[in-house]
Amino acid sequence: MRQDYQEYQEQEEQVVYDRYGRPKKKRRRRYIPVTTAKLKVFGCVTMLCYSISVAIIQNGLIHMGDYTTAEFSEMLSNDASLMTVAGWAAAFQMIGGLAVPIFAFLLVEGFRRTSSYKNYFLTMLAFAVLSEVPYDLAMSDSFWDTSSQNALFSMVVCLAMLYGLRMMGEKQGFQYRLMQILLVIAGVLWCELLNLAFGLCEVLLVAVYYLLYDKRGVKVLLGCAISIMYVTAPFSGYLIWAYDGQQGWHENKYVFYLFYPAHLLMLGIIVHFYL
Secondary structure, eight states, rough: OOOOHTTTTOEEEEEEOTTTTTTEEEOOOOOOOOOHOOOOOHHHHHHHHIIIIIIIIIIIIIIIGSSHHHHHHHHHHOHHHHHHHHHHHHHHHHTTTHHHHHHHHHHHHHHHHHHHHHHHHHHHHHHHHHHHHHHHHHHHHHSOOTOBBBBHHHHHHHHHHHHHHHHHHHSOOOHHHHHHHHHHHHHHHHHHTBBTTHHHHHHHHHHHHHTTTOOHHHHHHHHHHHHGTTTTGGGGHHHTBBSSOOOOOOOOOHHHHHHHHHHHHHHHHHHHHOO
């Protein structure tokens, strides 16, 4: 079980030989163990940084949406303090990019471990609907905005895609491999059509992490290549590489579900009523 993670969990010493045939001891390379709980906390913290960047700094302090690109560039060149604030927004957004591959990886882990796909899907869908107004309030300073939908809807699309990938993966034949490719393309198209946050990247990452689940090195490298569209996101590849397959401390799973709409609602209230 989970043989792909056992190599870095082993701590015993191994005897090897140098070029002269003399035995020497070499300790296996060790990794800091990363559990599911640690990944969830890391993902939530980095996601919070991204939301602060967009909601508080860009929308609340700078009001970037009120200016064209040319106007904003001119303002930056004439205002050093504005440039500093914009720099903080960029820094927080780059930190937030680290969350993208983490949540894609966790979704695949959840899909493989869940005892009820139906409950998992419906829970994700319910929290996606619950999060939409807080998302619009935080990201666009309005109670309803159809220009972009929250990231949990991307997760819903990914879960639907995963169900299809699993069904096709249980069958043999070229036509079923082709169907898997078409399912991934359909997931991308749905995310783009519905303007789902992080949709394109999440669908591709989820497909890679699922289809190459047992090929740890390959899936991490491909995941880094895909997530480079968020600049810093590939650095999360180390955490995925060092994942030990363990749950970590036990917490109420709904805490992390609730964190998403709760932090967006808090930021949205600050932006709408105080900035």
